[in-house]
Amino acid sequence: MIQFKDVGVTYAGEGALGAVEALRGVTLTIERGELFSLIGPSGCGKSTLLNLAAGLRGPTTGVVTVGGQPMPRPRPDTIAVVFQDYSLFPWRTVVGNIEAGLEFRGVPRAERRDRAMRYLRMVGLEAFAGAVPRQLSGGMKQRVAIARSLSLETPVLLMDEPFGALDEQTRMVLGEEVSQIFAQTQKTILLVTHSLAEAVFLSDRIAVMSGRPGRIREVIQVDAPHPRTPEFMTSKLFHDLRDHIFRLLHDEMRASVLGLHRGARAEDRG
Amino acid sequence: MSRSIAWDRAVLILAGLAVWEAAARLRWLDPDFFSPPTKVVGAMADLATPPVLAAARLTATEVAVAFALAAAVGVGLGLMIGLFPFAYRTFRPIVLLLFSVPKMVMLPLFILFFGIGLTSKAVFAFSLGVFPVLLNVIAGTRMVDRTLVTAAYCMGASQLGIFAKVVLPAALPSVITGLRVGMTQTVLGVLLAELYAANTGLGYYVSLYSQSFKPAQLFALFFLVAALSIVVNEALRAIERRAGRWREEEVEAEGA
Numbered sequence: 313m314i315q316f317k318d319v320g321v322t323y324a325g326e327g328a329l330g331a332v333e334a335l336r337g338v339t340l341t342i343e344r345g346e347l348f349s350l351i352g353p354s355g356c357g358k359s360t361l362l363n364l365a366a367g368l369r370g371p372t373t374g375v376v377t378v379g380g381q382p383m384p385r386p387r388p389d390t391i392a393v394v395f396q397d398y399s400l401f402p403w404r405t406v407v408g409n410i411e412a413g414l415e416f417r418g419v420p421r422a423e424r425r426d427r428a429m430r431y432l433r434m435v436g437l438e439a440f441a442g443a444v445p446r447q448l449s450g451g452m453k454q455r456v457a458i459a460r461s462l463s464l465e466t467p468v469l470l471m472d473e474p475f476g477a478l479d480e481q482t483r484m485v486l487g488e489e490v491s492q493i494f495a496q497t498q499k500t501i502l503l504v505t506h507s508l509a510e511a512v513f514l515s516d517r518i519a520v521m522s523g524r525p526g527r528i529r530e531v532i533q534v535d536a537p538h539p540r541t542p543e544f545m546t547s548k549l550f551h552d553l554r555d556h557i558f559r560l561l562h563d564e565m566r567a568s569v570l571g572l573h574r575g576a577r578a579e580d581r582g
Numbered sequence: 583m584s585r586s587i588a589w590d591r592a593v594l595i596l597a598g599l600a601v602w603e604a605a606a607r608l609r610w611l612d613p614d615f616f617s618p619p620t621k622v623v624g625a626m627a628d629l630a631t632p633p634v635l636a637a638a639r640l641t642a643t644e645v646a647v648a649f650a651l652a653a654a655v656g657v658g659l660g661l662m663i664g665l666f667p668f669a670y671r672t673f674r675p676i677v678l679l680l681f682s683v684p685k686m687v688m689l690p691l692f693i694l695f696f697g698i699g700l701t702s703k704a705v706f707a708f709s710l711g712v713f714p715v716l717l718n719v720i721a722g723t724r725m726v727d728r729t730l731v732t733a734a735y736c737m738g739a740s741q742l743g744i745f746a747k748v749v750l751p752a753a754l755p756s757v758i759t760g761l762r763v764g765m766t767q768t769v770l771g772v773l774l775a776e777l778y779a780a781n782t783g784l785g786y787y788v789s790l791y792s793q794s795f796k797p798a799q800l801f802a803l804f805f806l807v808a809a810l811s812i813v814v815n816e817a818l819r820a821i822e823r824r825a826g827r828w829r830e831e832e833v834e835a836e837g838a
Contacts, residue, residue: 399733495625
């Protein structure tokens with residue numbers, strides 16, 4: 313469904329920084345109906361990969377296709393995007409925010425309210441239909457954003473660290489909820505995250521990325537049926553996978569956080 | 583709590599008026615310059631004469647013409663400069679330079695060009711009123727959250743859809759703030775121009791009453807103008823609060 317073929321992205325240099333190579337030689341295929349996670353240290357280009365799939369930017373080298381077609385611009389009939397900062401329109405009510413997406417898509421007015429309410433019910437927020445975003449907690453805002461993306465009824469959903477700004481408890485509860493919803497909807501989902509637990513809990517497969525320039529280190533399969541329950545989080549499989557990814561990421565994260573990356577990678581190559 | 587503050591305020595104002603009344607009656611103040619408040623209230627009846635009412639209508643017309651111009655040009659040009667990076671780079675420095683010129687020095691020029699009638703007043707008031715509108719509209723348009731624009735774009739919004747449903751509503755509170763500040767500047771401009779050179783209008787009567795030592799009429803006119811300005815400003819502020827309710831933090835007006 314989503315294909316990256318030998319994709320590289322280099323950002324043109326600004327000022328003293330010079331050109332930055334964000335991605336190099338990324339080849340990935342995300343199957344139809346799969347929940348695929350990208351995880352890696354900050355600055356590894358995982359959000360860039362998602363923007364490529366969203367049609368918000370093009371690759372410097374290589375090819376990106378969704379459903380077999382290249383992505384020179386967003387395809388709202390095929391792809392919905394959930395952003396980390398919720399991106400709700402603060403002047404609209406909760407239900408008005410969901411209707412906004414349907415307005416942009418050209419859904420007739422008469423249909424919008426019913427459809428918006430249906431998806432609002434799905435995320436358990438129908439009681440807040442008339443509230444404005446300012447009155448909601450972070451977790452509630454993200455549920456509205458998710459309901460808005462689902463209401464567009466696209467086969468593909470892209471999520472850029474959707475739970476990144478939430479606290480640990482909220483993201484756990486939201487994760488379970490989302491797992492239930494996704495099991496029903498059969499969408500192809502690309503999820504960018506930096507939470508190991510979230511990636512293992514939600515995904516069918518996980519790509520672990522290395523630091524700048526971002527490359528795929530390993531793709532890990534999570535063999536557990538959906539929807540997943542909290543028990544899965546205490547299973548041996550969950551812990552083994554989590555530990556495995558942790559070991560893969562640990563050095564990368566240290567290097568990225570301490571700013572050793574360029575040097576470290578130069579040694580690798582040399 | 584708030585009740586007792588209101589009470590304190592009323593007492594303070596009444597005390598002030600009482601001191602003023604006493605000072606004027608006891609001739610501590612020169613009666614050529616100060617009238618007691620009771621006489622000021624009486625003088626309000628003098629204002630209800632055909633020439634003064636006609637002057638008030640003219641002033642209102644001048645304010646309306648100048649404000650309509652300031653609003654149209656300020657919003658139109660402001661949106662253009664705010665939306666298009668090329669226009670922003672080209673015109674914003676020019677706008678800021680013109681903004682910093684003391685408009686007062688241009689008043690004699692406007693009178694030379696347009697005479698002492700309505701046109702020179704409206705043009706001068708426009709030159710004061712347009713800047714708050716322009717600067718607030720530019721700032722409001724540029725402050726629009728980029729991720730909201732990206733989100734709308736991903737949901738299939740057209741350029742026009744993004745403008746109408748993302749940029750305009752996001753900028754609306756700043757637009758209204760600009761209009762409110764622009765309105766006060768416009769009123770100021772009209773009155774200044776009338777004080778400077780006119781043969782009618784409220785500003786002309788302010789000047790006439792002060793030059794002919796009629797303090798009661800002067801103060802009466804002053805209080806009426808003040809009351810009207812406060813009503814207009816408060817009404818605009820109420821609209822501004824409504825439009826900006828969704829904003830989480832207060833944003834200071836530019837060019838106030």
